Amino acid sequence: MTKLFRLGLGVVTLTAMSLTLGSGVAFADAYAGQSYSDASKAISDAGQKAVIATSVGDSLSQGDCVVTRSQKADWMKGDNFAPVTDTVLLYLNCNAKLATAGKSGNSLGSPEGRAEKAAEDEQAAKDAAAAQAAAQQNQSSELLSPGGN
Template identity: 45%
Template sequence: MKKLIVIGSGAACAFALSAVLGTGVAAADDYAGQSYADASSAASDNGLTVVVASRVGDKVSEDECLVVRSQDAPFTSAIDGAGVEDTVQFYLNCNAGVASATTPGNSMASAVGRETRAAEEEAAAAQNEQDQLAEAGETPGATISLPEG
């Protein structure tokens, strides 16, 4: 019986300690999930200087890179240890939108991968429709005028 009480009280203490120390409260990242072009524009509009802290991949241009996370100032400069203000660091993923057998990218199991694939399929369908209309000699949104009479 004493072993059960000791084990039970140990588990209760461990639970209480984890609740007190915890992992902290996660803050929302205003820039994560956006393209670098959109996120840097938004940060600049907010009066922040943008610094690329890290970059993974090289399959897309920098403007098309995905901001994985960002870190707002204040933080200490890695160069001279001075405090930095009015700056945001971006961590970029510059791989392809969706991974394939030969190209690194986002997994189809991730939300970003599924959204990217859906956008690619939608763009391909729209292009296919435009191609079919062009082959038929029609222009999207055009009207045909017939002579009166």
């Protein structure tokens, strides 16, 4: 009888905890991280309408702004209060990817800023390596040609 009581109490406790804390399942935002132009095209291709809910910053053109999050519209319309089901709200960040003198953006102290700086440094290293390889190829081509011409 005691085991049955403990088992029942355990089930009740777990049920209450799951209702209180939720299931813990996170839903990925399909448009977060995309540019506004890419996200709005994808939304349009899905037969829905993209609406800008908020926009922060002015360093980028609207099409280049980054979607920080999105959500389905949560309002009613018309005399019969029908829910809006064809609209996706987009929250945009139009700041530069990295802050510079006179332009707002992500600080190098933030995870986003550090990630962007690392990506820029990696791209610069790839570009420098490609330029060096091209210069070496050009130099060896000149050495192989007769008469130096």
